[in-house]
Amino acid sequence: MSFPSFFRAAGWAALVVFAADCAQAQSLPLSAAQSQSLGLRFAPAAAAAELDATGNARVVLRPDAQYVVAAPYPGMVPRVLVALGQPVRAGQPLASFASPQLYEAVRALAEARSQATLAGQVLARDRSLHEDGIIAASRLQSSQARAGEAAAMVRAREAEMAAAGVAMAPRGGEAQLVAGRAGMIAEVNAVPGVRVDAAAPLFRIVDPTALELELLLGRDMPAPRGGERVEVRARGARGSVAGVVPAGDGTGAVRVRVVLEQRGDLQAGESVAATLRLRGAGGGAGSAEGGRVRVPAAALTYWQNRPGVFVQSKEGARFVPVTVESTDDATATVRGALPAGARVAVAGIAALKGMLGGGQ
Incomplete structure (x- = not known):
């Protein structure tokens, strides 16, 4: 055999021996007497379905538990009627409100209702005249269109007032801001006598439950x-x-x-x-891909900066690397390729690490 061929053969042989030594370094053969003298004690590991x-x-x-009452128009709050922490019901007055734009909106609503009433009266009269054959059908249709337009205008003005969260007090005609839903007053930004801008948040109502x-x-x-x-x-x-x-x-x-x-x-x-x-993501003790296992916290140790546990085997013990997912004072939840029914060392771990490092 030539020298290069011999060198290559010797190199491969040395590599095989080195790999075998590395594989055996993770397994520690121990007799019963050695285990007793080292003070080894093992505890069972349990598959953890949950972490x-x-x-x-x-x-x-x-997010849906909060409701803000804002100023519908630029104006002023003359009176605040509720306090922080007070429970309120839907439609309950929160504060009085004064604004030129609000008064204009109230006037427009009153005018729309008046026009709708007049259009309804005209429609009723024209329907009676048409039934008597006095007027043509086209005139009745025109009256019906005007009545429909007047009713639509009333609905639009009422929707504007409802969206503004404003109601008129039954006595004195005072405009009031009302709660849109039941809850508890969590924030009050309204100050009596202070002017506010449109859309300024005045009250925050929450459902504390x-x-x-x-x-x-x-x-x-x-x-x-x-x-x-x-x-x-x-x-x-x-x-x-x-x-x-x-x-x-x-x-x-x-x-x-x-x-x-x-x-x-x-x-x-x-x-x-x-x-x-x-x-758990499937698997358990004995899973090929490494299942989630719960072990005593004392069993968890580190070797070459890798966490792991010493598992009892027929020969003695072997070191199994694991991935730590959670720990507390009593237990550690890890993921690793532990055999079914595995028992892990909870005492004598320092001696096992010494043997694993070649210090026996």
Whole structure:
């Protein structure tokens, strides 16, 4: 054999031996006596169908739970009739309102109603004359058209007043801003005697029971999917994930919108600890692609900057790398190719790492 051929053959042999040593370095043969002397103790790992992730959540009002009463025209608020935190019903007066444009709108509505009444009387008279054969059908049709136009003008003027949220008081004719829906006064910006511009927000009415959660999850947590469960156990609230969007701050975090099905004793504006129950993506202990497994927190260790656990085997123990998804004081939820019914070391791990590093 020539020298280059021998060199290549020797090189391949050395590479094979090195690869075999690397593969065996992950497995540590141990006798029962050695395991006892090292103080090894193993605990079972359980397949985790769900991952509990805890995060900080803000209690916020639903977008449809807020209603703003704004100034319909430039004007002034002579009197404020409600106070902050007061419950109100739909149509309840909130404040009196004075504005030249409002008075013009009221005058236009009164004129439209007067014209509609007159057009209705003319139509009734022409219909009677037509039945008696005194006038032609064309004249009756003209009266019907004018009555229809007058009625349409009344509806338009009434819609304008309704959209403005203005009602006239039964006595004295004072114009009043009214609540468009029932709820609680959450904000009062109207100051008696101060002029306001058109569309200036004067009152904010909210439904204090229409709450949802806004949960922020860091980049190290798995992204939730729609419909996954969320609980605030200490406050008796629960709900489900309705939407997930990136936080937009460059950190890789995500914002999770949670619709509450049971709000417990939550109040808008407070921060609470919420538990997100992430469903497993299939697999489990023994899954080829590595399922989600829950192990004791003491079993989790690091070797060569990689997290993993020592799994009990027939020969002794072997190191299995894992991906950590969640940890707390008692347990760690990991993903890795652990065999079915795996038992992981929870004591004597330092000795196993020493042996794995060749320090036996």
